Amino acid sequence: xxRINSIAKLKNLRIRLKENISNTDRNRVRVCxxxxxxxxxxxxxxxxxxxxxxxxxxxxxxxKTGCQGLCQKGPVMGVEPYGYFYQKVSYERVKEIISxxxxxxxxxxxxxxxxxxxxxxxxxxxxxxxxxxxxxIVLRNxxxxxxxxxxxxxxxxxxxxxxxVLSSMTPEQVLExxxxxxxxxxxxxxxxxxxxxxxxxxxxxxxxxxxxxxxxGDPGAFxxxxxxxGDPHSLLEGMLICAYAINARYGFIYVRHEYPLAVKNLTTAxxxxxxxxxxxxxxxxxxxxxxxxxxxxxxxxxxxxxxxLMRSIEGYRGMPTPRPPFPATEGLWGNPTVINNVETxxxxxxxxxxGADHYRSIGTEKSPGTKVFALTGKVVNTGLIEVPxxxxxxxxxxxxxxxxxxxxRFKAVQTGGPSGGCLSxxxxxxxxxxxxxxxxxxxxxxxxxxxxxxxNCMVDIAKFFLSFTQKESCGKCPPCRIGxxxxxxxxxKITSGNGEEGxxxxxxxxxxxxxxxxxxxxxxxxxxxxxSTIKYFRDEYEEHIKxxxxxxxxxxxxxxxxxxxxxxxxxxxxxxxxxxxxVKETKEGFYIDRDCCTKCKACYLVCPIGAVKIxxxxxxxxxxEQCEGCSDCVHACAVQGLKMYETGNEGIFIPWxxxxxxxxxxxxxxxxxxxxGIVLTTHVEEAxxxxxxxxxxxxxxxxxxxxxxxxxxxxxxxxxxxxxRYQKDKYTIDKKGx
Amino acid sequence: MDIEEINVEEKIGPVGEILKEEDGKLxxxxxxxxxxxxxxxxxxxxxxxxxxxxxxxxLSEIYGVASFYKQFNFKPRGKKVVRVCMGTACYVRGAExxxxxxxxEFDIKEGETTEDLRITLETVGCVGCCGLAPVATVNDAxxxxxxxxxxxxxxxxxxx
Numbered sequence: 001x002x003r004i005n006s007i008a009k010l011k012n013l014r015i016r017l018k019e020n021i022s023n024t025d026r027n028r029v030r031v032c033x034x035x036x037x038x039x040x041x042x043x044x045x046x047x048x049x050x051x052x053x054x055x056x057x058x059x060x061x062x063x064k065t066g067c068q069g070l071c072q073k074g075p076v077m078g079v080e081p082y083g084y085f086y087q088k089v090s091y092e093r094v095k096e097i098i099s100x101x102x103x104x105x106x107x108x109x110x111x112x113x114x115x116x117x118x119x120x121x122x123x124x125x126x127x128x129x130x131x132x133x134x135x136x137i138v139l140r141n142x143x144x145x146x147x148x149x150x151x152x153x154x155x156x157x158x159x160x161x162x163x164x165v166l167s168s169m170t171p172e173q174v175l176e177x178x179x180x181x182x183x184x185x186x187x188x189x190x191x192x193x194x195x196x197x198x199x200x201x202x203x204x205x206x207x208x209x210x211x212x213x214x215x216x217g218d219p220g221a222f223x224x225x226x227x228x229x230g231d232p233h234s235l236l237e238g239m240l241i242c243a244y245a246i247n248a249r250y251g252f253i254y255v256r257h258e259y260p261l262a263v264k265n266l267t268t269a270x271x272x273x274x275x276x277x278x279x280x281x282x283x284x285x286x287x288x289x290x291x292x293x294x295x296x297x298x299x300x301x302x303x304x305x306x307x308x309l310m311r312s313i314e315g316y317r318g319m320p321t322p323r324p325p326f327p328a329t330e331g332l333w334g335n336p337t338v339i340n341n342v343e344t345x346x347x348x349x350x351x352x353x354x355g356a357d358h359y360r361s362i363g364t365e366k367s368p369g370t371k372v373f374a375l376t377g378k379v380v381n382t383g384l385i386e387v388p389x390x391x392x393x394x395x396x397x398x399x400x401x402x403x404x405x406x407x408x409r410f411k412a413v414q415t416g417g418p419s420g421g422c423l424s425x426x427x428x429x430x431x432x433x434x435x436x437x438x439x440x441x442x443x444x445x446x447x448x449x450x451x452x453x454x455x456n457c458m459v460d461i462a463k464f465f466l467s468f469t470q471k472e473s474c475g476k477c478p479p480c481r482i483g484x485x486x487x488x489x490x491x492x493k494i495t496s497g498n499g500e501e502g503x504x505x506x507x508x509x510x511x512x513x514x515x516x517x518x519x520x521x522x523x524x525x526x527x528x529x530x531x532s533t534i535k536y537f538r539d540e541y542e543e544h545i546k547x548x549x550x551x552x553x554x555x556x557x558x559x560x561x562x563x564x565x566x567x568x569x570x571x572x573x574x575x576x577x578x579x580x581x582x583v584k585e586t587k588e589g590f591y592i593d594r595d596c597c598t599k600c601k602a603c604y605l606v607c608p609i610g611a612v613k614i615x616x617x618x619x620x621x622x623x624x625e626q627c628e629g630c631s632d633c634v635h636a637c638a639v640q641g642l643k644m645y646e647t648g649n650e651g652i653f654i655p656w657x658x659x660x661x662x663x664x665x666x667x668x669x670x671x672x673x674x675x676x677g678i679v680l681t682t683h684v685e686e687a688x689x690x691x692x693x694x695x696x697x698x699x700x701x702x703x704x705x706x707x708x709x710x711x712x713x714x715x716x717x718x719x720x721x722x723x724x725r726y727q728k729d730k731y732t733i734d735k736k737g738x
Numbered sequence: 739m740d741i742e743e744i745n746v747e748e749k750i751g752p753v754g755e756i757l758k759e760e761d762g763k764l765x766x767x768x769x770x771x772x773x774x775x776x777x778x779x780x781x782x783x784x785x786x787x788x789x790x791x792x793x794x795x796x797l798s799e800i801y802g803v804a805s806f807y808k809q810f811n812f813k814p815r816g817k818k819v820v821r822v823c824m825g826t827a828c829y830v831r832g833a834e835x836x837x838x839x840x841x842x843e844f845d846i847k848e849g850e851t852t853e854d855l856r857i858t859l860e861t862v863g864c865v866g867c868c869g870l871a872p873v874a875t876v877n878d879a880x881x882x883x884x885x886x887x888x889x890x891x892x893x894x895x896x897x898x
Contacts, residue, residue: 035865035866035867035880036866036867036868036869036870036882038880039867039870039873039880039881039882040870040882071867071868071869071870072869074869074870207756217863217864218863218864219824219825219826219827219828219829219863219864220825220826220827220864220868221864222864222866222867222868225866226866250752250753250756257772257809258862258863258865259866260878291751291752291753293751293753295768295769296768296769296772297807298768298771298772298807298808298809298810299807299808299809300806300807300808301863312768313765314761314764314765315763315764315765315766315767315768315803316764316803317802317803317806318806318807319806333757333761374868376826376827376868376869376871377826377827377830377831378830378831382827382868382869382871383869414826417826448826450826450827450830452830456830461830464826464829465826468824468863474806605835605886
């Protein structure tokens, strides 16, 4: 590699390389070597291609690219010069690809993408519905070039923006262009990048720093990772342009240590750029110099916050500090520092090359440009996508993502990771940008989109995110440290079936306190998942608390377990799975003994045909002919809802619920009853109807309860036959299910 | 590893010219902790003591930094480090079941190591293969789409 010492030489090099590298009439395969495809064996494919090509003497150029996006169908690859896009390739198919496609130009049909088995296969990448609606600016080179080869990047038009900046623009003009483009930080808060740069430029201090924030810790987000792995030079170019604009000499890239491939590719990229004279001192002979070093994070989510990130680079515990002073005026070691997200910096070279006006024509007025999202969860096609701002969630989920898996019903979509919120069906048509998401209680975040279907419990999801932020809270601000802990305890209580009235209000109160009383973004946004799920899925919280029922059947310890006798084929797996011996066997089949059942879900999970059902709440059922009138249940009732009523037979009293909606299904009444006069049933609606319509006439006064005496009733209000029927039902429910 | 021989100046790099000596040394502390961790598998007390001498920081300060970050361990870890991804995508597709299956099989909790120092079980925020959820990694190998039936397969390959 020879050092390039003038701008003209870089231009010449690009022209030469373009002829060589970018021409598309050669035999070339571009194999995705992103994390997901690598995990599915793409390196074996590369190896097989290299072996086969040398064996058969066919010239095949194998390009190991970064993430191509369609992770769900990995490993994926493109074959040139025909432009076929293959998915789910395995190394055994390499020979077939060579003999059919590379030698004869015929596509291997079984490797082509199909919408469904009945549809015609789609040959070209751009024609796939997954790619059709995407606008790839940041990811323009991802999946196309070899990230470890700087020549590929230059041939694809790389460093042309740097060339333009150094040859024909003053730092002020660069700053003006970025400001005019309205580029907003892609890290989550959406601060205007140009303004940030301007602050740093105007700040006093002879030394200035540029820091790229690649500490992407959100669970379910891998945009920055894919970018750093697949196109590290575009990040370097963005940093160079920023450094030129604000007159910085040093830069750091802060990467998570969990991303070893990103660190490796970035290191290679820096070395190659230094060798070519695109980094270091006297860049391209212009006298401008900029040095970049990598710092690896050590596994602390809070270090994604800018002040904490700086503390971590300086070598301290990564705790945030109050702002102001903002990093732009007082950053690393007290010097003005621009901290931008990796994705933000990768947009800069495009803006410089195409101009701010063109950039503003993409996306919405307030949030121009594109955003990279990691689309995951229960959608058909998961992967990395780049879409213009202002696109609706429906387009992302149904057009690009291909809808919900297994034809389930859409329930919610979570944006912004642990700082964001859950949105419901009503937001599907919401155009996404920074403001619109914030207005509905979520946020852009770094760009994770997790789609959830009816099998996901929203309370559980809120608990999941909160347990993440609670663990990651650095502990500096008590509202965040203690508040998240308390909120998590309440959520634990609710999901384990011990929720109480008032818990939702408590969560809201603490959540708002945490939001207002924390220093950094982590604490200020930590309650978002809880508050937004309460806002849009309050009925689910109420169901957990009042009915002790989780409709998604995720939470353990909730609901009533029973075996559906009509479906059960008596395989006995549930009986074996139950460690509490709650599954009992009778001549008629299996049933679950509620007294022993701990609701651990073992039987539910093990049943191969789904005959174990988890039902809703329980409600008492009075069996007058068994009742001895002792009124123990009345005293035991948790909400004092049960009262003794006199029946049609004078002097005979039975317990009755005057307001069945008040019942909390605690089951204490049935537990204390020694005669079987009051039992629990899952036939909630019928029982409620009975309580409301067939109430006995006389309510017994407090002091007259003692007068109650034993005896059967033959009241006209409910016949023995009718009671028998329900009792039989109850028996069927318990013993057989059904 | 020989802590006496580490080249502090080289790691600090050109930015060292403009920093105070102490600031420069502190800025590479985490890097050296990472090196010790990757070579020894954990941070042994005597290595930290040596590092404290070499860099000239009190040992308490080094422990202060090391204990803040999740990456660092003060106890020896197992030969095979099994990390179950608990990212959102994995979670909604049932990572909990994978974790509980492994916990049961090896009789350890997350963050613990088996007594024979063979296996360490950990959870991780996101591995970045959300397309393959639920995911677990064994050392550097990634296992994807671990539905309940595949948990046994995973356990088998861990035991090998």
